[in-house]
Amino acid sequence: MGITYQIEDKGRPAIFLLPVNKLDNRSRERILAFLRSEYGGASHVQAKIIGEWMDEQGIIHRDQMWEFEASFLGKERIPRLYQFLAEIAYDLGEKCVYLKLGQYTHLVYPIKGEGD
Secondary structure: OOOOOOOOOOOEEEEEEEEHHHOOHHHHHHHHHHHHHHHOOOEEEEEEEEEEEEOOOOOEEEEEEEEEEEEEOOHHHHHHHHHHHHHHHHHHOOOOEEEEEOOEEEEEOOOOOOOO
């Protein structure tokens, strides 16, 4: 009898990019701790990933990025990820965070509430 296997569905992937030059050790650990506690684990790539985008004035921007990934089951877990990414973007002074969520891509913008 040969080896057989079992597959466990981990749900949809959530992959997002953050600029290397704005992430210190505390920020990285905060992100990884959130992904571990909320989604059971995470991975991050420390390879040379270059993000490139064009702003409203047509100026091209480039940044070296870190890629973070976690997977999870259930759509009800998505809003907490949006909230966390908005908080991280705000803390890092980023206009938005690029997020791939399953088959979709999003830009998550932080919006500062009144009285904050």
